Amino acid sequence: MTGHPEGAPCWADAVFPDAGAAKDFYGELLGWTFAEGDPKYGGYAQAYADGAAVAAVMPRMPDAAEQPPAWNLYFATPDADATAARIRAGGGTLVVEPMRVGEFGTMLTARDPSGVHFSAWQPGGHQGFEKRDAPGAFCWAEVNTRDTDSADAFFRSVFPFEAKRIADEHVDYQVWQLDGRPVIGRMRLGPEVPAEVPPYISVYFGVDDCDAAVATVRRLGGALRFGPMGSPFGRFAAVSDQQGAAFAVIDLATTEGEMPRLE
Known part of the structure; x- marks a missing residue:
């Protein structure tokens, strides 16, 4: 490991x-x-x-x-x-x-x-992920919060993150990096998200085919929350399992559009 x-x-x-x-x-x-x-x-x-x-x-x-x-x-x-x-x-x-x-x-x-x-x-003996950025493994995560100022200041005081902002006036999204490598995102929860939804971290798992994965989620009793949607990072969707745990699936090989500029 x-x-x-x-x-x-x-x-x-x-x-x-x-x-x-x-x-x-x-x-x-x-x-x-x-x-x-x-x-x-x-x-x-x-x-x-x-x-x-x-x-x-x-x-x-x-x-x-x-x-x-x-x-x-x-x-x-x-x-x-x-x-x-x-x-x-x-x-x-x-x-x-x-x-x-x-x-x-x-x-x-x-x-x-x-x-x-x-x-x-x-x-100690367990180092953590033995595989990532592949189908069946962890690929990405995002901190989703309404109080972005507090979250930004807090996480950067606890961990050695360098924050970069996506240069898009329509979205409040930061990429937190370590030694110049993106490791996690931070998204502001907008007014379209119901107030009863608490702030949370969204965990992304890799799949071979996002649309097929969504179909499997539904067949197994889970639910589609958002997407599927294309992006420069991969085709992804937010879902929940049959017991209500939320997560996201992403096909890293199917990309769409240009990479956003970070500033």
Whole structure:
């Protein structure tokens, strides 16, 4: 496994009321296979694409019955305690303090001042994604929030991001980079998004054919939220699975239009 630079998305997982149904859904949609969930870690089951670790699912705990299914993104950190200190200093909230997870590593979960939930991972034996930017694997993520000023200031104080803005007066979108390489986007939630939709991070998984993937999502009981839409980065769509967890699918090979200018 290769390491991930500080601030880079390095892992994604989700908690479901019915983990078995989630395995069936993502197994058919993305071709994932799953390890047997370890009872010692609440049935946490790692997902694989072509033998490489790409994500994980786990059953919801009985004391979290009101927790809605959602994908959770982890940012890499070499020091979870130092990251936690910067989260506090930046006005964020620690939902789960830095916690050792066996020999695998140390995690924390937090919320930024605008309400975006995320996690950080200090690797031990588990380095994170073993495959990405390919069908069946993580490809991209976006912080979606209404309070962009707070989110921009917070995340750049916690992680070493350099922010670049897409030069388009019709959209408020930033690309956060590490050493000149784009790693995650930030999108302002517009008035067309219902007020009851909280800020969130959208996780993108790669597929061979976006339109076919959307058809599979619907056939399996999921829903189309937006798209499919062509872009210079790939053809993508926002969807949700049959238990309501939102995510996006993208075909990186099918591109349309010119790359936007960053400034």
